Amino acid sequence: MKDNLDSEKLKELEPVFYPRSIAVVGASPNEWKMGSQWLRGLHAVGFKGRLYGVNPSGGEVFGFKIYPNLRLVPGPVDLVIVCIPRESVLDLLDDCAAKKIKAIEFFTAGFRETGEPEWIEVEEEMVRRARRGGFRIIGPNCIGVSCPEHGIPYGPSMLLGEPGSVGYISQSGGHAGKTLEIGSTRGITFSKVASMGNGCDLGSAEFLEYLAVDPKTDIIGLYLEGPQDSRRLFDTIRVASGSKPIVVWKGGRTEAGARAAASHTGALAASASVWSGALKQAGAIEVQGLEELADTLLLFQKVGQLSRSNVGIICGLTDGGGGEAVLTGDTCAVLGVAVPPLTEKTSRRLLDLLGQVGSILCNPVDISQRSGNTQALQRTMELLAAEPQIDIIAVYENADILTKFLGKELAEAMNGIVIDFSHKQTKPVVVVLPPGSLEMERLETECRLAEAGIPVYPSMERAARAIANVTRYFRCRAKSEGV
């Protein structure tokens, strides 16, 4: 029974994420028009279905014929992408019904979010016509969907990473885009992205229902301002969070934010604490911003199961590890991430390995007295990972002095040790790589580590928050499963 419902849900939104053909209404012979750019993006990144341009102007763009009207497109159209002024959308919807399309997404804005009764009414009429026509609406006032596996990039940006396990639903097209941009550097990969804007028809709840049963999605991120379907949403979160982590960032929690959200997606203000309480009860992990959302999705994706957050920290890959040890110890403790003391046996072994003077032989460990010694780094990682009370290893790395004092080659060798160790998968590894003066070298290191599958954070604070979030999820899940 449940399997039937699941496959029905998958089937229902299949034309949204896996359309066989797309028509871009608003593409024009002017290459710089948004619609033209959209068409170009779909073609350039390798969308595998048929593509059409539609515009009363007719003509051609990027080698695509532009049809004066949707009804004149020769083949069937599953998905329509709309970049035209709001005045023309109702007529277009009649064409859509005649063409028997499956779904339509509106980049076009200027409806409920304006607060003008006339345009709120138009938005409502859009939903009625879609119902009658038997198709679904994404948006309006959105960037629509992306499905890397099917060659659908995010909007006209041509942003399309490798397919991955994170599904992402966002009321803000900008935030979804930025999360994808961040992901492309840090190694977060996505199964599906849906920017839903005003969400007049397909809302956060329905997208979540889809992602909850989508076999390609293991982790779900949500950015919400004021969804119109919050009861259904919380019901879905409650069910889905039992099998997939759901990370939620609620925008518009303050007066200043809510004022912007009302203008942005027509969201109604709601009490932040009521939201937090409901999210917690439903089993979602609430985060407080875009960075924490990305940080948490990254750790879920790379590290997977992590039920306890006891961290073993290594500082001082070259000089300066003492202050780093204090900083990382304080930061973790304040955020509820334990930095457990080491067993006496391990401390003794560290003493043999690192020496007393200038070292810190408890946790965090300062290995700076063996600056540039790859074996000492490897041995310290092994010793920490062998401690039963440690669940995850954090390496705190200062790219500036690492490169300046050790030179590029040895700095790379040190990172090679971290990568090799992480591939052994005895315990998960994260790297903290704060910005400084040698930003090029830091960026190169970050990309190399990210490509090797290691989650990299710009500060201990952000790593610790992600660790706390991920373990909170698995702890709650174990509890509710009665484990």
Added chain:
Amino acid sequence: MKDNLDSEKLKELEPVFYPRSIAVVGASPNEWKMGSQWLRGLHAVGFKGRLYGVNPSGGEVFGFKIYPNLRLVPGPVDLVIVCIPRESVLDLLDDCAAKKIKAIEFFTAGFRETGEPEWIEVEEEMVRRARRGGFRIIGPNCIGVSCPEHGIPYGPSMLLGEPGSVGYISQSGGHAGKTLEIGSTRGITFSKVASMGNGCDLGSAEFLEYLAVDPKTDIIGLYLEGPQDSRRLFDTIRVASGSKPIVVWKGGRTEAGARAAASHTGALAASASVWSGALKQAGAIEVQGLEELADTLLLFQKVGQLSRSNVGIICGLTDGGGGEAVLTGDTCAVLGVAVPPLTEKTSRRLLDLLGQVGSILCNPVDISQRSGNTQALQRTMELLAAEPQIDIIAVYENADILTKFLGKELAEAMNGIVIDFSHKQTKPVVVVLPPGSLEMERLETECRLAEAGIPVYPSMERAARAIANVTRYFRCRAKSEGV
């Protein structure tokens, strides 16, 4: 009377920051020895006084003659820098007395911080011998001092920025170095830096007394673990904070942090809340980490006086401004930075300028409907700055889509508008420039803005914390002055 005391204090530490000659004990014919690197750094960045190497080996390094003993150095020596094993330091101190040096700094570590009674005793004996010899000790277990104006770089790193107005005292050599590295990218410039390590003789209080009267220092940053002179320190903060902002980060606030601090600088644990209370009462601005310390020093230095924190925010330099407006509004409000509504007159003018559809005409303002329109950006900045209830302008900039959608040239023109406006100094301007996919372009933009004197932050959260800290200082100061 006070002026006399001030000039006495300045005179007392003059040989520390403005030595006429430096001897590096531990420099050797081996170029890669720490002492040799130190000597090279001093020479390379242009220290103007005399430089000597000292080592029983004799010989030469980087063109400098190495004297077998300090007593054999031909000229007078003001400052001695020590990079030799701890076993030899007591004998060296006798040589220092004979040579009538003024100050000595010990990179050498392995004293109080080891917890070993034998070496704690040696540290105490070092102080006694220095007293008898009439000279002062910096450290041990430190990187010592830097004075850009006098050509003294920070340790062997050759790190030496332009002279500036920030004085910085740190118990951690690593944190001081990292703050300098950050400053070199973000445009924080320093008058003096003192890494004091265990601080057995010259402690945080005495360095602070010096910076408080130093005419080259306007803003003071402090990183402390467990200073041995806290009563004197708080007294100094109380007096000095009336004329110069003092920003304090206390490390070792938690058990994990304190454990590391004890090993690092021999610091004794103290209650975090007692510290916070005492700092507040003394008029210091307490921060919670290296990032917040740098963020706050940067704003103090670039923006100066700022008594109220009402911020006017501009989002959507190209697409995606709606979510940015919600994010920035929420973030500021949560951190106690007000985002006041605009007057009706200004909102009307924004409506004329930006149009209704897709814009946000309250504060934060979303200008994305005039994507790439430099005049619209300039006019919006002017309108916000003209609002009497707004004290500071924040521009939220997404380097990824700015470059992708507008191209490099137009993106640069948009930033040119921000720079020109900031130079008019009607109201201070900060830029928020979060990381994403085009990190090279983002870094270029950050450097350009920083060179133009604009404080740049990687997130609204960090900008807002800095704004809150700076205004808190000026508010408290006005209160205590009875304004």
